[in-house]
Amino acid sequence: MSEVLYRKYRPQRFSEVVGQKTIKTILQNAVRLQKPAHAYLFCGPRGVGKTTLARILAKAVNCKEVKDGEPCNGCLNCVAIQEGRFLDLLEIDAASYTGVENIRDIIEHVKFSPSIGRYKVFIIDEVHMLSKAAFNALLKTLEEPPAHAIFVLATTEINKVPATIISRSQRFDFRRMSVSEILEIFDKIIADTTLKIEPEAEKLIAGAADGSLRDGLSILDQIASFGSTNITSSEVEEILGLVRLSTSQLFLDLIISENRAGAVKFVKDISFEGRDLVQFTRSVLEYLRLVLLVRVDEKNLAEIGLAAEEAAKLRQQATAMSPVKLSATIREMLEAFRQSKLTPVAEMPLLMAVLALTPEKTNIEVLPQETKSPTTSYSLPTTILDLGMIVDRWADVLAKVKEYNHSLISSLRLGRILKIENADLVLVFPYSFHRDTIDARKNRIVLEQVLDEVFGQKLRVKVFLEKDIKEENDLLAEAVKVLGKGI
Ligand SMILES: [Zn+2]
Incomplete structure (x- = not known):
């Protein structure tokens, strides 16, 4: 180090x-x-x-x-x-x-x-x-x-x-150190080594240190370890960008897996390290822009020009996020970014975003007597189910649901299957009454259990209103516009 x-x-x-x-x-x-x-x-x-x-x-x-x-x-x-x-x-x-x-x-x-x-x-x-x-x-x-x-x-x-x-x-x-104070120390240290570094590059590192000499020296050390004989500002920019990218990817993993405790700890940790949370939020947004580009069209991945490892991670995350989840994440992070400049408590906007994006895990409710009580646990599918396979056997699903619960059937018949994505089966309903019926925990558990029986794998049922799907699509389009302009 x-x-x-x-x-x-x-x-x-x-x-x-x-x-x-x-x-x-x-x-x-x-x-x-x-x-x-x-x-x-x-x-x-x-x-x-x-x-x-x-x-x-x-x-x-x-x-x-x-x-x-x-x-x-x-x-x-x-x-x-x-x-x-x-x-x-x-x-x-x-x-x-x-x-x-x-x-x-x-x-x-x-x-x-x-x-x-x-x-x-x-x-x-x-x-x-x-x-x-x-x-x-x-x-x-x-x-x-x-x-x-x-x-x-x-x-x-x-x-x-x-x-x-x-x-x-x-x-x-003790206050954070100014860029010129950090530069003063850098000069002393560099004079004592064989390091050669362009003044502009040195200034970039001092700025990225965000007031902490320790962080500044850690960055300087990382950059020096690349063995360049004369460190240029473009090298520094590239390395700083990589650090930001991998931090954003780690954070997004927690959001995708809806790991609330993990994401809250992540925010607290980077805050504890004295990192600038506004800059972090901005980096996540910049990264979400890449996720969005790849989500819209995977061909964009080539143009982004990342190293193989980062590109693979980006592709994986873009695939793992439904448009609904992606647009919600962008919306919450944009809001956090807006609020971050107004709040007296630096962590608050990010924590609010985390809470909004990671649903609280509740205990399985006690189910009423007339229904059987299957428990559900989620895992990624073992085989790839496509929409056609679901539609083909939907009648079987309905028949089995009927065995468990008659009232569920009438609501379920009014919905349509929008898509299957990873282990998420997305259903859309014209009216909120039917949507809410399916979304009621005990009903959703029944439906997921039936899907497991019919298709032999765990699926997670997600339900939306037709009108929201339209709004989400509009939002996604709007997000493309906003992020396209840069933040
Ligand atoms: Zn003495």
Whole structure:
């Protein structure tokens, strides 16, 4: 990963840290006045320098030759901290140690005086991951901290940190880094390597980093690994495009399989990583445009010009999406994109789209006595059924449905079979009463069971109104127009 490059940028004093100017000044002053707080809370996205500054602070308060609030980087304590073997600095990743026992261990440590330094410093990263009991234990310590203890709590999710902890800490909000700050660091790092990169290309990567140095270095690392001797902006664009494409494909897989929990987690994960959700939504829309083009005519695939693997995935997804599902997905994502610029909660529009596109899985209802109670599970067809085969044996289907449920027949007779697509059998009805009858869960289960008996495979029945099908077709046409113009 980017660790190699990341290590090249290891600021060892406050003045070497790029960005976060106010925070640096306050911390440096606290060291100079020998009045550090007992608890600091560093919040902000990942990769913006929270742990870097925490370590410099730990060094500065323990330095034997501290000058003007800066560590000397030469004394025994400074060197020990730099080499990660300083007994009075404890770094804990709360993501892996959330239990109360671990916090108790730490608190045991707090009581004892520092062994070699002036302060015992505890850096707890991702502090929001601590359990409630662990927070309570920590709170007790923060209420009466020993004079020699300094806690630096770092978090990417301040809203998950209890107010009682926040109120006992000095809080610093780290901001995303600007493109020019990231470029400044890039320049330093690149000067230290054999990498050659066009200024425009460098700027593109810094922009794509979206305020996180860590992300920027990870992209730079990926691009450097392609072994180009002189990285150009068109290479960077191509690689960034690939990253966006594969992320969109992963997301769309979850939407297609109606995996609500998975899709919600996906959105939360990319948000947690500090990615720009507006840019993500836009990438998904750009990808949906390709899906639409291939759905309309598979010949378009050749013109899109993707690598074999991405093209195969695109074809698979285009085939897996019915026009109804595809137009609904485009509509919801367009709405999410529109809302994304207005919302104060970045995740919300995407989560709303996910909820709309992934129907809630409910438990099988208890069926009335007069019907048998077959259970249904969905799987892809083992043989390919076509519309002709369904129509040919439709009379058998109706006859069998009658065995289960008389009232279902009259509604079913009024509908027409629109198509069969993967394992979805799409039926269309002129009136909503009949559509609703078929769509009632117990009736749909009966019908699906009968289809299984007649055709020997699991099919999912989807029902629509004639009028909606017309609207969906219009929508699809409209979507082609909208996406055709670009977003
Ligand atoms: Zn020192």
